[in-house]
Structure formats: C-alpha cells, structure tokens
Amino acid sequence: MLYGEKNKDALEKARSIVIGYGIKKREAMIPKYKLRKLSMDADLAKALIEDQLLDEGNARQNLATFCQTKMEKQAVDLMAETLDKNAIDKSEYPQTAELENRCVNILADLWNVPKKCEYLGTSTVGSSEACMLAGMAMKFRWRNQAKELGMDVRSKDANLVISSAYQVCWEKFCTYWDVEMRIVPVNAEQLTLDLDHVMDYVDEYTIGIVGIQGSTYSGEYDDIKSLNALVTEYNKQHKNCPELVIHIDAACGGMFTPFAEPEMEWDFRLSNVVSISTSGHKYGLTYPGVGWIVWRDRKYLPEKLVFEVSYLGGEMPTMAINFSRSASQIVGQYYNFLRLGWEGYKLVHLRTQESAYHIGEKIEETGLFDIYNKGNRTPIVCYRLKEDAKYEDGTPVVWNMYDLSDRLRMYGWQVPTYPLPKGAEDVIIQRIVCRADLTFNLAESFVRDFREAIADLKEAHVLCNEKKSGTYGFTFG
Numbered sequence: 001m002l003y004g005e006k007n008k009d010a011l012e013k014a015r016s017i018v019i020g021y022g023i024k025k026r027e028a029m030i031p032k033y034k035l036r037k038l039s040m041d042a043d044l045a046k047a048l049i050e051d052q053l054l055d056e057g058n059a060r061q062n063l064a065t066f067c068q069t070k071m072e073k074q075a076v077d078l079m080a081e082t083l084d085k086n087a088i089d090k091s092e093y094p095q096t097a098e099l100e101n102r103c104v105n106i107l108a109d110l111w112n113v114p115k116k117c118e119y120l121g122t123s124t125v126g127s128s129e130a131c132m133l134a135g136m137a138m139k140f141r142w143r144n145q146a147k148e149l150g151m152d153v154r155s156k157d158a159n160l161v162i163s164s165a166y167q168v169c170w171e172k173f174c175t176y177w178d179v180e181m182r183i184v185p186v187n188a189e190q191l192t193l194d195l196d197h198v199m200d201y202v203d204e205y206t207i208g209i210v211g212i213q214g215s216t217y218s219g220e221y222d223d224i225k226s227l228n229a230l231v232t233e234y235n236k237q238h239k240n241c242p243e244l245v246i247h248i249d250a251a252c253g254g255m256f257t258p259f260a261e262p263e264m265e266w267d268f269r270l271s272n273v274v275s276i277s278t279s280g281h282k283y284g285l286t287y288p289g290v291g292w293i294v295w296r297d298r299k300y301l302p303e304k305l306v307f308e309v310s311y312l313g314g315e316m317p318t319m320a321i322n323f324s325r326s327a328s329q330i331v332g333q334y335y336n337f338l339r340l341g342w343e344g345y346k347l348v349h350l351r352t353q354e355s356a357y358h359i360g361e362k363i364e365e366t367g368l369f370d371i372y373n374k375g376n377r378t379p380i381v382c383y384r385l386k387e388d389a390k391y392e393d394g395t396p397v398v399w400n401m402y403d404l405s406d407r408l409r410m411y412g413w414q415v416p417t418y419p420l421p422k423g424a425e426d427v428i429i430q431r432i433v434c435r436a437d438l439t440f441n442l443a444e445s446f447v448r449d450f451r452e453a454i455a456d457l458k459e460a461h462v463l464c465n466e467k468k469s470g471t472y473g474f475t476f477g
C-alpha cells in the first residue's frame with residue numbers, strides 16, 4: 001500500500017512536488033480564513049488564486065446573468081488604466097466627472113427628455129442604487145407635498161405600487177426606508193403589471209408607481225404608455241392629493257429599447273414618468289458595477305437629497321448612497337457610447353436578438369415547452385414545461401426543469417430554473433439571457449446541447465430532483 005504511516009516521509013516530499021508543481025509546501029498550504037503570517041511572491045499568489053477559481057462556471061456560458069461578460073480589449077485597457085481613480089473625487093479628476101456628465105446627457109437624450117426640462121442624473125453602483133435613489137426622491141417629494149396639503153404623514157406608512165415581477169432591490173428599498181410595498185400580482189398568462197387592477201392599489205399615501213421596462217423574470221415590458229394614461233386620469237381626479245408619479249425601472253430595457261424599438265413610448269415622452277434608472281452593465285454593455293438614473297426635472301429630486309462635493313475649487317451637487325468607487329466603469333461606459341454610437345448599439349442588439357430568436361424557435365420546435373418570451377422584447381428566452389409534455393414518439397416527460405438545468409450544466413451552460421412571482425408561483429420556468437457575446441455560433445452550440453440534454457433525459461433512470469422546488473441558479477442579476 002502506498003498511502004499510510006510507512007510512506008509518511010515520501011508523502012511529505014511528494015506533496016511539495018505534486019501539490020504545487022514546484023511550489024514549496026509552506027506556500028502551497030495557504031490558510032483560508034486567517035491572514036498568512038508571511039508574504040509571498042506575486043506570481044505565486046496569482047497562480048494560487050487562479051487555481052482556486054478554476055472550477056467556477058465559465059462567465060460566457062452563464063445564461064443566468066444579465067451582466068456583461070465580454071468587453072473589447074481597448075475598453076478593458078482603458079478601464080484598467082483608470083481603476084485607481086475615485087469617481088467621487090470630482091475636483092481631482094474633473095475630466096472623469098465630465099465623462100460621467102456626458103453619459104448622463106446621452107441617456108437623457110436617448111430617453112427623450114423634453115427640451116424645456118432641467119433634467120439631471122448620476123452614475124450609480126448598478127440599478128439597485130439607482131432604484132434606491134429614485135425611491136427616496138419619490139418619498140421625499142411625496143412627503144413635502146403631503147405636508148403642504150395638511151396630510152398626517154405619520155399616521156400611515158407611505159406606499160409604493162409595483163407588480164409582483166419586481167426585482168429584489170425594490171423590496172430592499174421598501175424595507176430600508178419604511179415604505180409599504182403594494183404588490184400587484186401577475187398571473188401565469190400575463191407576467192407584467194396588471195393595468196385593470198393597478199389603480200386599486202393607489203391612494204394619497206402612494207409615493208409612486210414603478211413600471212418595469214424588462215422584467216427580471218421574463219424580459220417582458222410593462223405597458224407604460226397605458227399606465228401613464230391611467231395616472232394622468234388619476235391626477236385629474238385627485239387634485240387635492242400629492243401628485244402621482246411613475247418611476248421606470250429600466251435595468252434591462254433602458255439601453256435596449258431606444259435602439260431596438262425607438263418608436264416605443266415608455267420614457268420621458270410620457271408626462272408622468274419622472275425618473276428612469278438602468279444598469280450600464282446589462283444592455284449598456286459595460287462590465288459589472290455601473291448603473292444610471294436620470295430625473296426628468298430637478299423638481300423631482302428634492303434638494304435635501306443632494307449633497308455638495310468640491311469640484312474645481314467650487315461645489316458640485318451629487319446624489320449617491322455610496323461614496324468612494326472606481327471611475328473605471330464610468331470610463332468603460334463612455335467608451336461604449338463613443339465607440340459604438342447609435343448604429344453600433346443597434347447592430348449589437350440586433351445580433352443578440354437574432355441569437356435569442358434562434359434559441360427560442362428551436363426550444364419551441366421540441367414541442368415540450370410553452371414559450372413566454374422568444375426574445376421578442378429584450379433578448380431573453382423564457383419557457384415552461386408543458387403540462388403532460390410528451391416526446392414525439394408519445395413517451396411522457398417524467399423529468400422536471402431542475403433536471404434539465406442540471407443536465408445543461410454538464411455541457412457548461414448555466415440556465416436557471418425558478419418559480420414565477422406571486423400570482424403565478426406554481427409555474428416553474430427557465431430563463432436564458434442572451435448577451436452580446438452569445439454569438440450565433442454559440443447559440444447553435446447551445447441548441448445542440450439543449451437537444452442532447454432532452455434526449456439524454458428521456459433515457460435517464462435516476463431522477464434526483466423530484467422533490468426539488470424553489471429557485472435554482474437564479475440570482476436576479
């Protein structure tokens with residue numbers, strides 16, 4: 001027997017050869033949850049960490065995330081060069097502040113802010129921070145108006161109205177800032193804001209309604225134009241209440257719709273839309289860490305929320321929950337705007353949508369799934385297993401969506417399985433997020449693997465996920 005007391009010394013020796021391929025044992029055996037006493041060589045540290053990350057999923061095959069997984073080398077170089085700049089130091093880095101300012105202006109223009117409005121906006125750490133700022137602005141403005149109208153603002157919590165297909169950042173906002181979350185349930189046939197019932201949830205304590213331009217669950221859009229009409233009517237009939245306003249959470253659609261469907265009215269063309277947020281790291285095509293918010297007019301951002309930082313010897317207004325963060329994401333975002341222009345964004349998105357359509361069509365062709373979204377709006381494919389699904393030869397499907405996720409994982413693809421939100425929670429779906437780096441060739445490879453996974457499952461005997469439920473690989477991001 002090779003392994004055992006007898007060969008202890010040999011094992012000691014072997015470890016230093018085998019474990020580290022030349023790495024000394026003392027260095028290979030790293031303490032994981034305590035700081036090492038001694039420092040080590042930089043290359044060695046890098047190699048050790050690379051090893052630790054080896055068995056992690058491959059980002060480009062991660063079809064669960066909306067976040068950008070590939071940027072051009074020039075962008076990456078630029079971002080690396082600007083990692084050391086702190087975005088909040090506007091005075092030290094006025095040119096970086098200028099690039100941020102340009103991005104805000106570009107977005108305001110893309111979102112059709114009316115010429116006469118004094119719009120303003122900022123970069124954020126993703127849509128989550130942007131949604132927090134939007135929510136706070138709505139709450140503070142509502143409270144100012146409610147006080148002026150003589151309402152008792154302490155007797156009841158203010159509330160926010162949103163469909164149950166909301167992203168978790170809204171739950172955080174309502175919890176952190178003591179706002180009642182009024183959730184309009186979706187249903188299995190319609191996964192967007194229910195316009196027949198939304199106004200039943202509104203009263204004079206409503207700080208605003210959130211419209212979602214690209215649901216996290218299915219990629220579908222709320223009908224914001226019709227919502228705007230309802231809100232206009234409500235405001236007409238409730239002149240003695242705080243003005244009811246709409247914020248658009250366009251985490252996914254904010255930098256997709258303006259290029260894919262420029263004629264669609266969902267943005268500042270609608271009079272009650274007072275703010276829009278988006279994730280630069282989704283269809284803004286920048287690596288994770290950047291979001292944006294624009295207010296239609298400065299009157300929708302109460303002054304109390306604006307803080308001054310020094311800028312070129314003067315003061316500059318900022319609104320942010322965080323303080324220090326690297327400027328590199330802002331620079332990366334500006335690079336994309338400059339490099340791609342309007343046409344470039346349109347073409348990149350068109351190509352991504354082509355991949356989504358292809359995947360959606362092929363999944364539909366299997367005859368086993370009901371399709372919610374075939375990349376029709378955002379390039380997201382979302383489907384559920386048909387009740388009583390059968391293979392072409394009549395063999396009934398005995399596996400579930402969790403089994404399929406597992407099977408796809410064997411080919412490296414990460415496809416989340418999860419229940420729909422409140423109102424349709426019995427329905428288990430899968431969602432494939434197509435991003436710019438999912439080329440048509442890759443989409444074809446995915447389809448091949450998907451078909452094989454289904455064929456394999458037909459023959460499979462062991463089903464481990466019979467009792468599995470809940471969320472699987474779905475991270476909301």
Ligand SMILES: Cc1ncc(COP(=O)(O)O)c(C=O)c1O
Nearest residue numbers: 126127128167216251279476477
């Ligand atoms: C609709 C919606 N809102 C907000 C967010 C949060 O975005 P971020 O990850 O940029 O904070 C997401 C993320 O997926 C989303 O889909």
